[in-house]
Amino acid sequence: MNYYNEIKNELVNNEITKRVKDYSKNVGKLLSEAGKHYGESIIKKYSKKLTSELGKGYTTTNLKLMRQFFAFSKSHTVCDLLTWSHYRTLLTLRDDNKVNFYTKIIIEQNLSVRQLREKIKNKEYERLDNTTKVKLITKEETTLVDLIKNPIVIKNNNNREIISEKALQQLILENLPAFLKELGNGFTFVENEYKIKIGNTYNYIDLLLYNYEYNCFVVVELKVTELKKEHIGQIEIYMNYIDKNLRKITQDKTIGIIICKKNNKFIMEYCSDSRILSKEYILVG
DSSP states (O other): HHHHHHHHHHHHSSHHHHHHHHHHHHHHHHHHHHHHHOOOOHHHHHHHHHEEEEEEESOHHHHHHHHHEEETTTTOOOOSSEEEEEHHHHHTTTOOOHHHHHHHHHHHHHHHHHHHHHHHHHTTTTTHHHHHHHHHTTTOOOOOGGGGSEEEEOOOOOOOOOOHHHHHHHHHHHHHHHHHHHOSSSSEEEEEEEEETTEEEEEEEEEEETTTTTTTEEEEEEEEEEEEEEEHHHHHHHHHHHEEEEETSOOOOEEEEEEEEOOOHHHTTTTTOOTTEEEEEEEEE
């Protein structure tokens, strides 16, 4: 077989760099077979010849990526919703579980390549807990709390010093869509400083959210200190208030998230309410 002519025909008839289709696997397969017959140096030879005859886009690196994509396609389902640039990025990951996670959220969130790279850079997969990772691998149904990252990344583009809950809240409000995506799927914003009256005293919930996928309110309290036991009691009161005064009978019970500077696993160990979560935050520029 004349591998070079077969590869050239595939490339001439289809634009490999714009959309991932079956022909991209064919090119990778041909490159793989040619390598077995003629050795690894054949990639460099084909690259030089293709560049001379067809123009840019056929560097040694690109041809190796096409060959890698063929191997990838044998163990992963190739989705037409992903571009070749998406797959180029995914091919840099060495863990199949990571690949499956990011492929799923590309489709669910309609991610651009830039957004995908940002999520990989921010280690979204690594920030899921081990129980959630097992659920994703076994395709077990996940809950709202499973997909909340730890730590939560909060944008701080101006590198401001955060010394109060108010300042932290302002950072979140300035980049609210990014913050909601950090929490997971289906989160929407209701109100900040949500006013509630307990007895004769007014209290203010830092952030009140709603999750339309899991049909429940979410109370978020912000702490710029280490988690303390009184934080648990505070958010529990707020959650119970929302359940009693705002939640409809068709809605699930309210979830509470304490976002703090430093977690305290010993306090959470003795927290009997499984609806309350504690997550650390980190600031990134």
